Amino acid sequence: MIEIQDVSKRHGDRWAVRELSCTVRPGRVTGFLGPNGSGKSSTLRMVVGLDSPTSGRVLVEGRRYAEHPAPLTRVGALLEARGVHPGRSARAHLQALAATHRFSRRRVEEVLELVGLTEVAHRRSGGFSLGMGQRLGIAAALLGDPATVLLDEPANGLDPDGVRWLRGLLRQLADEGRTVLVSSHLLAEMAGTADHVVVLGRGRLLADAPLAELLASGARPAVRVRSPRARELRDLLHGPGVVLGSPAEDVLLVEGASAEQVGEVARAHGVPVHELVTEQPSLEEAFAALTGDAVEFDAGRVRR
Template sequence: MIEIRGLTKRYGDRTAVDDLTVTIRSGRVTGFLGPNGAGKSTTMRVVVGLDRPTAGTVLVDGRRYADLPAPLRAVGALLEARSAHPGRTARDHLRLLAATAGLPRSRVDAVLDLAGLTAVADRRVGVFSLGMGQRLGVATALLGDPATVVLDEPVNGLDPDGVLWIRTLTRRLAAEGRTVLVSSHLMSEMAVTADHLVVLGRGRLVADAPTDDVLRQAGGSSVRVRSPRAVELVDLLAGEGVVLDSPERGLVEVRGLPAAEIGDRAARAGIALHELTPVSASLEEAFMDLTRDEREYRTDAPQEVLA
């Protein structure tokens, strides 16, 4: 478990994290979201002791990172995939870390296999692609078989197979009872990976809730209805709090009524329905709604492209 209490981090006159209090619990994947400059990476750096907080405390299983007797065994982190020396092979990079932490060499082979790098383990890291570098970063994070795993943008540069691998891996780690904190800008992936979401904006906490709750609270859910009698259906469904739109002939998008109620009304009126599909707001829509006023970099207005 990661406990963050009143965390503030300033760089000169800039506040990167502003009085953040949140608990990252074990046994679930927590998605860490926010616009660029929201303070996610800074928070992760404080968790693993790379930055000192200006105020507040961050504890991993009840201890500051600096006080952990075996940090690599307690916390595994991917914060910068290209942190390995380019002249070393992937195997040597991991062996050096294992020796420093007093880990058996068998862990090196285990994480190389886990990351799908066994076949390229004796290549120099400098020739690795971005995706291979990400896989090595994840292997490094898991080298100590840690109870807490912190991954900053782990799917960056990965192909679809690699993205699926990260999704499966993080969910398996959580199922084993570990604490898993994952940041990403890939909303579609977070929607199917994260059990819980922590959202930052300008260094402040914007949301801390289960993923399903964030989607529900964001609103925007609707029902797609197709019918050969769509005009009559619009009249039938119209009422206070109901928003109806007909983007094309025979199709009605309904907000403010559940699918069951729409189906019941149509049945009583003898109106045939060819489609009745609930459509939930996407995590991307929910995220944009939550952070609408919390973005440091905005591109709301179209800009001319100069030739």
């Protein structure tokens, strides 16, 4: 469990995080979303005590991170960029971390095996691909068998097999009752993995809700209908509160009317329908609806 309590963080004259409060609960995968520069990484760094908040506090497993006698057994973290010396082997990197908590050599071999790096563990990590580096970072995060796992952009550089493996791992960790917080800019990746999402924009909390709820609150669901007489159907559906789009000659996108209504209208006028689907808004759309202002604000600042 991570409790973020009214946390603000200032870097020079810029607020990276402002008055953020949220609780990340165990037993589910929480996605941590937000445009670049929205304060995700700053927040994660404060959770593990690398940065200290300008005001407010962050508790993990009931205490400030640095107050845990064996912090790696409470929290494991993969933070942005690679935290491995290029001249050191993967095994030596993990052994150095393990030595701080007197974890056994066997535990190092276990996490190497878990992330599939056993074969290359003796090689200098400077020659690792981005994906191998990520796997090593995940191994380091899991070294202490922690109750809370933080992963910043873990899917970066993983191949499709690796992404599938990662999803399974995140699910397994959550099912074991751990707190799992995963940041990502790959929204599609989140849609397939997260149960709950926390969305930041300009350092402020925009949403803290189950994924399904966020999706429902975003853009309205649209009905996609394909018909050889699409143009005729378009005139029939035209009415107050209904928005019509036509991405292709024989396809209509209908907002403001349900699939049932569209189907009834088509049947009443004898218009053949070849396809009739309710399209849920994508996470991208929901995300854009939430963060639109935040993104524009940032872009405006950059232009100036």
